[in-house]
Amino acid sequence: MLFKGGGLPHESLALQEKLFGAGPDYNFMTRIERFKNSLVRVQHFIRCCARYNLHDHADKKWFEGVAFPNEVSVLGPHSGMFIPTLKEQGSEEQIQKWVPQAEKHQIMGTYIQTELGHGTFVRGLETTATYDPKTEEFILNSPTLTSIKWWPGGLGRTCNFGIVMALLYIDGKNYGMHPFVVQLRSLKTHEPLPGLTMGDIGPKFGFDTVDNGYLQFNHFGIPRENMLMKYCQVLKNGTYTKQTRNPKFSYGAMIFVRSMVVYEVAGQGLAKACTIAIRYSAIRRQSELKKSRPEPQILDYQTQQYKLFPLLALAYAVWFTGVRMKEIYFMVNNEIKQGHTERLPELHAISSGLKAFTTSMASWGIERCRLACGGHGYSAASGLPKIYVNATGGCTYEGENTVMLLQCARFLMNIYGGVKNGRRPSGSVNYLGERISSRCTLTSEFTLKSLADAFKHRAARMIKEASERLNRLQASGNDPEDSWNLNSVVLTKAAEAHCHYYMVLVFESVVESVEDNCVKDILRQLCQLLALCGIQENSGDFIQDGFLNNDQLELVKQKQLSLLSEIRPNAVLLVDAFEFHDVQLGSILGRFDGNVYENLFKWAKKTPLNKPEDLIHRLLR
Ligand SMILES: CCCCCCCC/C=C\CCCCCCCCCCCC(=O)SCCNC(=O)CCNC(=O)[C@H](O)C(C)(C)COP(=O)(O)OP(=O)(O)OC[C@H]1O[C@@H](n2cnc3c(N)ncnc32)[C@H](O)[C@@H]1OP(=O)(O)O
Numbered sequence: 335m336l337f338k339g340g341g342l343p344h345e346s347l348a349l350q351e352k353l354f355g356a357g358p359d360y361n362f363m364t365r366i367e368r369f370k371n372s373l374v375r376v377q378h379f380i381r382c383c384a385r386y387n388l389h390d391h392a393d394k395k396w397f398e399g400v401a402f403p404n405e406v407s408v409l410g411p412h413s414g415m416f417i418p419t420l421k422e423q424g425s426e427e428q429i430q431k432w433v434p435q436a437e438k439h440q441i442m443g444t445y446i447q448t449e450l451g452h453g454t455f456v457r458g459l460e461t462t463a464t465y466d467p468k469t470e471e472f473i474l475n476s477p478t479l480t481s482i483k484w485w486p487g488g489l490g491r492t493c494n495f496g497i498v499m500a501l502l503y504i505d506g507k508n509y510g511m512h513p514f515v516v517q518l519r520s521l522k523t524h525e526p527l528p529g530l531t532m533g534d535i536g537p538k539f540g541f542d543t544v545d546n547g548y549l550q551f552n553h554f555g556i557p558r559e560n561m562l563m564k565y566c567q568v569l570k571n572g573t574y575t576k577q578t579r580n581p582k583f584s585y586g587a588m589i590f591v592r593s594m595v596v597y598e599v600a601g602q603g604l605a606k607a608c609t610i611a612i613r614y615s616a617i618r619r620q621s622e623l624k625k626s627r628p629e630p631q632i633l634d635y636q637t638q639q640y641k642l643f644p645l646l647a648l649a650y651a652v653w654f655t656g657v658r659m660k661e662i663y664f665m666v667n668n669e670i671k672q673g674h675t676e677r678l679p680e681l682h683a684i685s686s687g688l689k690a691f692t693t694s695m696a697s698w699g700i701e702r703c704r705l706a707c708g709g710h711g712y713s714a715a716s717g718l719p720k721i722y723v724n725a726t727g728g729c730t731y732e733g734e735n736t737v738m739l740l741q742c743a744r745f746l747m748n749i750y751g752g753v754k755n756g757r758r759p760s761g762s763v764n765y766l767g768e769r770i771s772s773r774c775t776l777t778s779e780f781t782l783k784s785l786a787d788a789f790k791h792r793a794a795r796m797i798k799e800a801s802e803r804l805n806r807l808q809a810s811g812n813d814p815e816d817s818w819n820l821n822s823v824v825l826t827k828a829a830e831a832h833c834h835y836y837m838v839l840v841f842e843s844v845v846e847s848v849e850d851n852c853v854k855d856i857l858r859q860l861c862q863l864l865a866l867c868g869i870q871e872n873s874g875d876f877i878q879d880g881f882l883n884n885d886q887l888e889l890v891k892q893k894q895l896s897l898l899s900e901i902r903p904n905a906v907l908l909v910d911a912f913e914f915h916d917v918q919l920g921s922i923l924g925r926f927d928g929n930v931y932e933n934l935f936k937w938a939k940k941t942p943l944n945k946p947e948d949l950i951h952r953l954l955r
């Protein structure tokens with residue numbers, strides 16, 4: 335109940351749908367079969383939404399978790415980007431026109447921004463939308479090879495609509511990036527409309543169930559009314575008007591997805607991987623601890639605990655942080671809707687930073703879980719390869735992680751500069767205005783407050799040093815841009831330290847809010863382990879300025895090891911508490927009933943390579 339809240343009824347409804355749980359094994363399918371199979375499930379999902387009256391995003395998400403386990407379907411870009419962008423950037427008329435059709439899936443859309451030559455540098459995108467007042471149309475064009483749109487999910491074969499980000503030109507003047515609603519395919523024949531060259535970009539590391547696509551515009555006309563006009567308008571005669579607004583509003587869809595990815599991708603992915611690795615480690619017996627005694631569960635080896643329990647603690651931390659990130663997004667977005675845009679820079683910074691920090695940690699953690707499962711972890715039957723290839727995409731899409739950390743750092747530098755000039759920071763950066771103790775107060779009690787304070791100190795110091803180094807680079811004659819680049823490694827580390835502190839703080843606040851003392855104690859242990867591992871892994875950051883001394887570091891190490899034994903009896907319960915159904919895990923190693931070996935054998939017998947096949951037989955005969 336700590337995790338699922340109101341989601342369970344929808345999950346059980348989805349589990350009753352035969353088409354979702356059963357069917358061909360994903361691992362035995364070719365890419366095309368995976369894609370087709372996903373489309374069949376998409377159609378069934380859409381029918382289920384109508385049948386069960388699922389309208390609310392959160393309700394649908396529970397259903398989707400069962401319908402599309404550990405994969406993104408073409409509904410991801412549609413419901414995660416196309417519809418939110420229409421709602422956030424469209425005028426009332428535009429919302430009325432397209433949102434109901436999109437919500438009923440009568441039109442399917444995607445978000446078309448990245449190009450062959452540019453993804454990160456949005457201002458460098460080349461697609462043009464030139465207004466022609468005579469026809470009252472925008473003419474979309476791809477002027478170069480590098481301007482071909484590349485990557486949008488669902489563009490290759492599925493979507494008939496898209497929101498295209500393009501440079502608006504009126505009368506030869508460039509007004510910058512704007513969003514346009516574009517019909518891509520005929521609603522009758524599903525063929526691409528004349529003037530568009532489209533297709534799938536080919537096999538990828540993961541995302542097999544999504545047709546990421548390309549799109550080239552050849553002077554393709556769309557009605558004037560198709561520019562999303564909530565914040566800017568182009569009148570019939572070509573007059574451009576805009577509300578007083580932050581030009582970064584057109585980046586809103588990206589902030590939304592980044593805010594969701596922390597929970598949906600990093601939190602869920604790592605929690606699933608931990609569930610699989612910890613359950614399997616309780617089933618797997620190997621070697622000897624004591625002579626002539628039965629082989630122990632591998633989970634009883636301290637080294638195995640040392641691999642997995644910090645990841646379990648991290649999974650809880652990322653999960654809670656993801657939930658908090660969603661809350662912050664909706665809160666600040668509501669403020670923005672009421673005209674209060676003051677917190678947009680902070681929202682951008684924290685969503686960029688946390689998206690990067692948590693997807694990197696989760697990606698690394700999922701791979702560690704796989705390694706901890708030995709040989710069977712390398713088998714597709716473990717479910718871990720699929721979880722990994724899809725989750726690790728989160729390090730790249732919606733803003734490459736290094737670039738996102740640098741965006742977060744940019745905000746931190748602005749805030750720190752402001753503090754130097756007497757401004758008081760608030761929200762997630764309020765600690766930059768505090769006087770921070772220069773000596774660590776950690777004692778063998780390891781209170782959560784003292785642990786969080788240690789991370790606060792580290793973040794504040796690293797931000798200060800990054801800022802001072804930036805100033806020194808400039809003072810020694812480098813221009814601001816070169817100084818930034820020469821300081822960028824230090825800046826990303828400062829941003830990571832800020833996000834790390836934020837995550838520890840969120841975890842601490844969740845523990846404090848729990849009423850049940852037993853649950854509170856167990857969560858406190860996990861939170862301590864998370865923080866202590868963070869201190870140990872980054873010990874240089876904590877001792878560099880004499881904040882933490884050698885004795886304290888030794889205490890940290892001792893406590894970390896004793897926590898492993900304390901957590902051991904609850905480890906399996908702690909992953910069971912995530913309440914992932916076997917269908918969602920897609921793993922033989924992580925089965926709830928623990929019946930691993932029998933099912934591995936059954937599974938191997940079903941592999942297509944064991945089926946009679948003429949060519950293989952002839953070659954081997
Ligand atoms: C409760 C239930 C909810 C249920 C929800 C259900 C929906 C679920 C949805 C999602 C779940 C997860 C789904 C997973 C499936 C995902 C499928 C894959 C989707 C992938 C889609 C994509 O990848 S789309 C393409 C994404 N592309 C990018 O992210 C590009 C990255 N680049 C940029 O964003 C920008 O170029 C940049 C930020 C790097 C730089 O921008 P720019 O050059 O314009 O700015 P500057 O660096 O010069 O900075 C100027 C100034 O602006 C500030 N700023 C920059 N960006 C923003 C912003 N977005 N908002 C506010 N402010 C911004 C910057 O900080 C600077 O500020 P200063 O004050 O001047 O310092």
Ligand SMILES: Cc1cc2nc3c(=O)[nH]c(=O)nc-3n(C[C@H](O)[C@H](O)[C@H](O)COP(=O)(O)OP(=O)(O)OC[C@H]3O[C@@H](n4cnc5c(N)ncnc54)[C@H](O)[C@@H]3O)c2cc1C
Binds near residue numbers: 448451541732
């Ligand atoms: C699975 C997946 C799904 C996607 N779905 C969509 C979609 O639906 N719609 C869409 O429009 N796009 C989509 N994309 C594209 C995605 O948003 C971009 O790939 C992403 O934003 C990264 O941009 P890039 O490819 O240009 O990387 P690059 O910017 O080329 O990154 C390459 C390297 O350069 C470094 N780098 C770049 N700029 C800087 C800088 N300023 N400072 C320091 N280092 C820098 C990066 O850190 C990285 O190491 C998807 C991508 C993937 C992988």
